[in-house]
Amino acid sequence: MVQEVDSMSRSIMVGLDGSSESRAAAEWAAHEAKLRGLSVRLVHVWEPVAEPLAQAPLLGTESLKHWSEQIPRGVAEGLRARHPGVDVAALQLAGVPGDVLVDVARDAELVALGSRGLSGIGGFMLGSVGQSVIARTEVPVVLVRSGERAADEHALDTAGAPSAATRFRPVLLGLDTRSPDDTVVAFAFEEAARRDAALRVLHAWTPPPSHVYGLSDRVSMHDELARANAAELTEALRPWRDKYPAVEVIEASRAGNAADQLVSSSRYASLVVVGRRIRRSRFGVHIGPVAHGVLHHAATPVAVVAHG
Structure with missing residues (x-):
């Protein structure tokens, strides 16, 4: 038996x-x-x-x-x-x-x-x-x-193969700065701390539909939005940097689809962390569009963390 x-x-x-x-x-x-x-x-x-x-x-x-x-x-x-x-x-x-x-x-x-x-x-x-x-x-x-x-989540050695003698590749976290969930963020920081690895936090944002002015206006507005989103990400991570001072945090705020951005960055990560909002529905199962896209196309293990 x-x-x-x-x-x-x-x-x-x-x-x-x-x-x-x-x-x-x-x-x-x-x-x-x-x-x-x-x-x-x-x-x-x-x-x-x-x-x-x-x-x-x-x-x-x-x-x-x-x-x-x-x-x-x-x-x-x-x-x-x-x-x-x-x-x-x-x-x-x-x-x-x-x-x-x-x-x-x-x-x-x-x-x-x-x-x-x-x-x-x-x-x-x-x-x-x-x-x-x-x-x-x-x-x-x-x-x-x-x-x-x-x-083996370690970085490649000089021969081009993963090796325990090298450092772990970074943990990658997809973060929505509009509604960051502590459960998901804490999970990512803990995984990075266990590996003594860097934590790369990616925030993807989309320009509003009103972003249809002339070329110079579009460039100016894009730059303004990029600065605002980057500042938002920094502010969202500030208390977590204080809580995990030993974890190296790499911030990345980019315009574009969140799932696509995470998939593209996943090849350099040891683990990708995404959140899934808990939905109790009688009509099928739901894991959310970002988690769904990352799960189907990421090049590395993906952790899906449920949150309220």
Whole structure:
């Protein structure tokens, strides 16, 4: 049987389905657990087959359960070997993956999920399970791809490869200065502090529709708006600089679409942090346009932090 874990232990939960993406999420979680002093809990959810198929000897419920038990056990053994200081346990449950993971996530401090890269595009394919978990849990969720530098967030060494001997790449935070949320900002500062990395805070703004004067007027107004937005960002971050004096903060205020700006900057980051407003609706799941755009196209792990 797969090892069960105490649901009250402080842990990072990993939704594991055996794919290379979910294995990358497990590897990322082990690195993060070491930084946080947490354990890793691998959760594998298997869906019992329909009754007609359950009678087939190779597809029956017991055969499927036995095969699926090998997934979390094998991943757990690998993580323990590579990360001897991290407590790793596995749990297998039956049911609908999205529903089960949301339920188990309530006891976790962080959730890590795998997300498939779009063919030919540097981005994620956010499946129904991942979208459901992000939209329905109030625990921060990190989406990780396979085949990227997710497991090692360090800067490149002289040979052009990530190395533990180099500093962590900056954490990237997307911030709306009109309604900055303390939960999201604190999460980003804490992640940067744990990594002893810089925090790059990006604020994207859009010129108003009235910005349609002559060329010289447009340039003058653009410069004025740029200065005002930059000052707004500096003011929003002032108390956080005081609270985290050891964290190097790099401010960037740019005109343009927020999701596009974050995606473009993500290739230089170790982690991208975006917020998601909690919406309790009977009509589907909602994660917000900025989070949605970043999740589908960012080149690095993305943390979605729910806030009120």
